[in-house]
Amino acid sequence: xxxxxxxxxxxxxxxxxxxxxxxxxxxxxxxxxxxxxxxxxxxxxxxxxxxxxxxxxxxxxxxxxxxxxxxxxxxxxxxxxxxxxxxxxxxxxxxxxxxxxxxxxxxxxxxxxxxxxxxxxxxxxxxxxxxxxxxxxxxxxxxxxxxxxxxxxxxxxxxxxxxxxxxxxxxxxxxxxxxxxxxxxxxxxxxxxxxxxxxxxxxx
Numbered sequence: 001x002x003x004x005x006x007x008x009x010x011x012x013x014x015x016x017x018x019x020x021x022x023x024x025x026x027x028x029x030x031x032x033x034x035x036x037x038x039x040x041x042x043x044x045x046x047x048x049x050x051x052x053x054x055x056x057x058x059x060x061x062x063x064x065x066x067x068x069x070x071x072x073x074x075x076x077x078x079x080x081x082x083x084x085x086x087x088x089x090x091x092x093x094x095x096x097x098x099x100x101x102x103x104x105x106x107x108x109x110x111x112x113x114x115x116x117x118x119x120x121x122x123x124x125x126x127x128x129x130x131x132x133x134x135x136x137x138x139x140x141x142x143x144x145x146x147x148x149x150x151x152x153x154x155x156x157x158x159x160x161x162x163x164x165x166x167x168x169x170x171x172x173x174x175x176x177x178x179x180x181x182x183x184x185x186x187x188x189x190x191x192x193x194x195x196x197x198x199x200x201x202x203x204x
Contacts (some may be wrong), residue, residue, distance in 0.1 A: 016100075023066075023158035026150045027120040032133050033066055034116055059101050068151055068160035069097045075162070076176045080183045088188050095195040102202035113139050128152045 007112075022028045023052040040058075041048075048054055074089075075079055081089070117135040124130050134146040149163040163172040182191050 014025055015137055017198075020200070021066075023156075023160070026120070026124060026130055026132060026152075029066060029150070029159050029161075030148060034118065043135050056101055064097065066160055066163040067100070068153075069100060071151060071160075072162045072172055073097070077170055077183065077188070078180055078181055080180070080188065082186050086190070091143070092188060092191050092195075093132065095192050095199065098199045099195045126152070131165075143193040 021032045040062075044054075044058075046057075069133055070093050073093040076096065077084065077089075077090055077092065084092070115137045117137075119133040119135075121130050121132055129149065129151050132150065133146045134144055134148060136144045138144075145167055147165040148161050149165070150159045151162050152159050165171070182194070
């Protein structure tokens with residue numbers, strides 16, 4: 001799970017100067033966000049080291065526009081989605097989004113000098129979901145195989161990441177396995193409370 005979260009952060013925690021990215025091309029989304037990520041981490045390394053609270057702000061402002069957290073949250077709820085009210089769904093999405101921000105922020109400071117090789121995909125115009133493979137090499141020359149799953153919004157035509165796989169392990173399926181049983185046994189409100197408790201612990 002730590003590798004999965006790290007992979008997401010590596011590509012999606014930057015872009016403070018907000019250069020426009022063509023989100024109609026999934027390859028461009030991955031390439032440009034990763035390029036700007038390295039530049040941001042290098043430029044603001046001292047600020048982030050001196051004030052760790054900035055990490056959460058950076059992620060909330062710069063990661064979330066490129067991550068379909070609502071779709072991911074619904075996938076985590078799975079078959080229990082139809083059993084929830086509109087208010088419960090929104091509450092879960094908000095808690096899940098905050099959990100992602102906190103979890104990613106907790107890991108951000110561990111990044112240094114990773115190198116990426118992005119394997120572009122072609123013929124994606126007629127597809128709604130695609131996978132873009134990425135090879136991440138750290139300072140010790142250890143290679144991790146990552147795959148980013150992106151989904152195309154039918155209304156906007158924009159591609160956003162909704163899942164990350166590291167060495168074949170899905171972040172989304174991992175969270176689904178962790179929470180689905182709890183939802184079934186104790187209900188969605190209990191899981192929302194659990195996520196909010198974790199969020200409070202992260203912030204303390």
